[in-house]
Amino acid sequence: MTPESFPATILVVNLVASALLGVLLAMLDDRRGALPNRPVVRAFLVAGVVGALGTLSAVAVDIARLLAEDRTGTAVGYGVVTLVACTGVLVVGLTAAGWRPAWHTMPEEDEL
Numbered sequence: 001m002t003p004e005s006f007p008a009t010i011l012v013v014n015l016v017a018s019a020l021l022g023v024l025l026a027m028l029d030d031r032r033g034a035l036p037n038r039p040v041v042r043a044f045l046v047a048g049v050v051g052a053l054g055t056l057s058a059v060a061v062d063i064a065r066l067l068a069e070d071r072t073g074t075a076v077g078y079g080v081v082t083l084v085a086c087t088g089v090l091v092v093g094l095t096a097a098g099w100r101p102a103w104h105t106m107p108e109e110d111e112l
Contacts, residue, residue: 006074007062010055011082017054018086022093024050029099056082 024045027035035041059082066075 026097026099
């Protein structure tokens with residue numbers, strides 16, 4: 001398989017961006033985040049830093065190119081792998097940074 005046959009580089013960059021997004025979102029969590037959850041901070045980190053790193057628009061271009069080359073199976077597989085893997089890595093990043101969903105946290109006894 002040649003580098004042109006499957007856009008693995010774009011996939012790896014998007015996986016890194018997804019992991020970073022998960023870590024940043026956990027750190028911006030109002031409940032116990034390590035970073036201030038101000039709109040300007042969130043916009044800079046999430047849209048600016050991660051948005052600049054992530055290349056999900058390149059996924060659409062790569063899928064269109066693969067479809068134009070009549071490589072439908074590769075195009076669909078690449079799209080599905082990107083969606084599933086990036087979502088999974090996002091959850092791993094959130095979890096690794098200590099984030100827990102609000103429903104996961106039981107209220108303290110004095111809060112009942």
